[in-house]
Amino acid sequence: MDNSSYISLTLASSLERSLDITANNLANVNTAGFKGEKTLFESYLLRPSEIGKDDVFFSLDSGSYMDPAQGALLATGNPLDAAVLGEGWFGYQTPDGRTGLGRNGQFVLDADGMLVTAGGAQVLDAGGAPIQVPEDQGAVTIGSDGTISNAAGEAVATIGVFEAPDIQSYARLPGGMFTPADGSAPPLQPVQAPRLAQGHLEQSNVEPVIEMTRMMGIQRAYERAMTLLDDENSLRRDTLQRLGPTG
Amino acid sequence: MRAMATAATGMMAQQTNVDVIANNIANANTTGFKSMRAAFQDLVYQSQVREGALTNEAGTARPVGVDIGMGVQTAGVIRLNTQGGLTATENQLDVAIDGKGFFVVNMPDGSTAYTRDGNFQMSAEGTLVTKQGYEIDPGITIPDNSTSVAISEQGIVSAYVGSSATPVELGQLSMATFINEAGMKAEGDNLLRETTASGEAVAANPGDEGVGVLRQGYLENSNVNIIQQITDLITAQRAYEMNSKAIQTADEMLSSANQVR
Numbered sequence: 119m120d121n122s123s124y125i126s127l128t129l130a131s132s133l134e135r136s137l138d139i140t141a142n143n144l145a146n147v148n149t150a151g152f153k154g155e156k157t158l159f160e161s162y163l164l165r166p167s168e169i170g171k172d173d174v175f176f177s178l179d180s181g182s183y184m185d186p187a188q189g190a191l192l193a194t195g196n197p198l199d200a201a202v203l204g205e206g207w208f209g210y211q212t213p214d215g216r217t218g219l220g221r222n223g224q225f226v227l228d229a230d231g232m233l234v235t236a237g238g239a240q241v242l243d244a245g246g247a248p249i250q251v252p253e254d255q256g257a258v259t260i261g262s263d264g265t266i267s268n269a270a271g272e273a274v275a276t277i278g279v280f281e282a283p284d285i286q287s288y289a290r291l292p293g294g295m296f297t298p299a300d301g302s303a304p305p306l307q308p309v310q311a312p313r314l315a316q317g318h319l320e321q322s323n324v325e326p327v328i329e330m331t332r333m334m335g336i337q338r339a340y341e342r343a344m345t346l347l348d349d350e351n352s353l354r355r356d357t358l359q360r361l362g363p364t365g
Numbered sequence: 366m367r368a369m370a371t372a373a374t375g376m377m378a379q380q381t382n383v384d385v386i387a388n389n390i391a392n393a394n395t396t397g398f399k400s401m402r403a404a405f406q407d408l409v410y411q412s413q414v415r416e417g418a419l420t421n422e423a424g425t426a427r428p429v430g431v432d433i434g435m436g437v438q439t440a441g442v443i444r445l446n447t448q449g450g451l452t453a454t455e456n457q458l459d460v461a462i463d464g465k466g467f468f469v470v471n472m473p474d475g476s477t478a479y480t481r482d483g484n485f486q487m488s489a490e491g492t493l494v495t496k497q498g499y500e501i502d503p504g505i506t507i508p509d510n511s512t513s514v515a516i517s518e519q520g521i522v523s524a525y526v527g528s529s530a531t532p533v534e535l536g537q538l539s540m541a542t543f544i545n546e547a548g549m550k551a552e553g554d555n556l557l558r559e560t561t562a563s564g565e566a567v568a569a570n571p572g573d574e575g576v577g578v579l580r581q582g583y584l585e586n587s588n589v590n591i592i593q594q595i596t597d598l599i600t601a602q603r604a605y606e607m608n609s610k611a612i613q614t615a616d617e618m619l620s621s622a623n624q625v626r
Contacts, residue, residue: 130622133618134366134368134618135413135431135433137366137368137611137614137615137618138366138367138368138371138433139433139434140368140611141367141368141369141371141372141375141436141608141611141615142371142407142433142434142435142436144372144375144604144607144608144610144611145371145372145374145375145378145407145434145436145437145608145611146375146405146407146434146436146437147375147604147607148378148379148382148405148437148600148601148604149405149406149407149437150404150405152407155432155434157431158429181414181427181429181430181431182429182430182431182432182433183429194402194445194593195445195447195590196402196443196445196447197447222406224404224443226441226443226545226547226548227544227545227547227548228545228548228562228564229544229545229548229560229561229562229563229564230544230564231544231545231564235404235406235440236404236406236440236441236443237404237406237440237441238440251544257465269574269575286429287429289410289412289430289432290407290410290432290434291410292406292407292408292409292410293406293407293440294406294407299412299430326603326604326607329607330607330610333610333611333614334614336614336618337614337617337618340618340621340622341618341621344621344622344624344625347625348624348625351625
C-alpha cells in the first residue's frame with residue numbers, strides 16, 4: 119500500500135494528541151500556578167531512495183514541553199497567597215510522600231498548622247522540611263524573601279524557593295507539580311535571592327487566544343489529513359474500477 | 366480522543382467557580398461573611414513518551430517526553446479570612462470583632478457553633494442571642510430594668526440598672542480561635558463549625574494576644590470585593606466558553622474522520 123495514507127494517519131494521530139494537550143491547557147486556564155504544555159513535531163524520514171524512490175517524511179509528535187513563562191499576577195488580598203516573581207519554584211511534599219516543584223502559591227494552614235496547598239501538599243522551607251506555623255501567632259505575613267513572620271514580627275519559618283535548571287526533563291504530577299521522571303526527589307537548591315509577592319497569586323500562563331488559534335489550526339490540519347486520506351482512497355477506488363474489469 | 370473529557374472537566378470546574386462567585390456576590394451585604402475562592406489543580410498526566418527514555422544504544426535520552434494531562438479539578442474552596450470593614454450602627458447590642466477570632470454560639474442541640482456576626486439580640490429572658498435566637502456563650506442575661514448596656518473591647522458586658530449611676534458587670538463574652546480558619550465548615554445562618562481540618566477551637570478572651578478586640582456599636586461587613594468578583598465572573602464565563610469550543614473542535618474533528626470512507 120502507498121505511503122500517503124500512512125502519512126495522513128501519522129499526522130492525524132499527532133494532531134489528536136496535540137488537541138488533547140490544548141484541551142488540558144484550556145481546562146487549566148484558571149488554575150493558579152499552572153504552566154501550559156506545548157507540543158513539538160518532527161518529521162520522521164523514511165529513505166527508500168536506495169531503491170530508486172523519493173524520500174518520504176512522516177509526521178511525529180516527538181515530545182511536548184512545559185512553557186515556563188511567568189503567569190499574570192492576581193491580587194487576592196489573602197495573606198497566605200504568595201507568588202514567585204521571576205526565577206524559582208516552590209517545593210512541595212505530596213500526601214503520598216513525593217517531592218515536587220511548582221509555582222502554585224495558593225496556600226492554607228491545615229489543622230496542625232502546616233502550610234499546605236489546597237490539594238493537601240505540604241510546602242517546604244529553604245531546608246526542604248515542611249513548614250509549621252505554631253498556634254496563637256496571630257495574622258502571619260509572608261515577606262518578599264519568603265520569610266513568614268507572626269503578628270509580633272518574629273520570623274517563624276522561611277518558604278523555600280528552589281532552582282530547577284533541568285525542569286524540562288521532569289514529569290508532571292497533579293497539582294501543578296514537576297518531579298524527576300525517574301521517581302527520585304528533585305535536588306532542592308535554594309535560589310540566591312528569591313522574590314515573593316504576598317497577597318498575590320500567579321495565574322495560569324495559558325494564553326487563551328494562542329490556544330484557541332492553535333485549536334483552529336489543529337482542526338483544519340486534521341481535516342486536511344482526512345481529505346488527503348479520502349483523495350487517496352478515491353484514487354485507489356477509481357483505479358480499481360477502471361483497471362479491474364480486465365479480460 | 367481525550368480532549369472531550371478533558372474539556373468537560375474544565376467546564377465543570379468553571380461551573381463550580383461561578384457557583385462560588387455567585388454566592389459571594391449574594392452575600393456582599395451579609396454581616397461577617399467571608400469571601401470564598403475556588404482553588405483548582407490539574408489532574409494526573411499520562412506519559413505517552415517518558416522523559417529520559419533512551420533514543421539509541423549509546424545512551425542518549427529524550428530531554429522531554431509527551432505528557433498529556435487529563436484536565437482540572439476543584440482542589441478546594443478557600444475562605445478568605447481577612448478583616449471586613451466596620452460600619453457604625455449606633456446599636457448598643459451590635460459588636461464587631463476587630464482582629465482574629467469568633468464568637469461562640471451555644472446551639473439548642475447542645476453543640477457549639479462559631480460566628481463573626483455580632484448583630485446580637487435579646488431573648489424574652491434578656492439573654493444575648495443571635496438573630497436565630499441561639500445563646501451567645503457564656504449566656505449573659507441583661508436585667509430587664511437596665512437603661513443601657515456597655516460592651517468593652519475585652520468583651521466585658523455591663524449594664525446600668527434602674528437609676529444607678531454605676532454599671533453592674535454581667536460577664537465577659539467568650540471567643541475562640543482556630544489554627545486553620547479556612548477549614549471551618551460553613552453551615553448557613555452566618556454560623557461556622559469546627560472540623561478536623563480547622564483543628565480544635567482554642568478558647569480565648571477578646572483582646573488576648575493574637576485575638577481581636579470588640580467594638581461596640583459596629584458591625585463587620587462582608588469582605589467581598591465586588592469588583593474583583595465581577596471580573597472573576599467574566600473570566601469564569603470566558604473560560605467556560607473556551608472549554609466548550611474545545612469540545613466542539615474535537616467533535617468536528619471526529620466528524621471529519623467519520624466522513625472518510
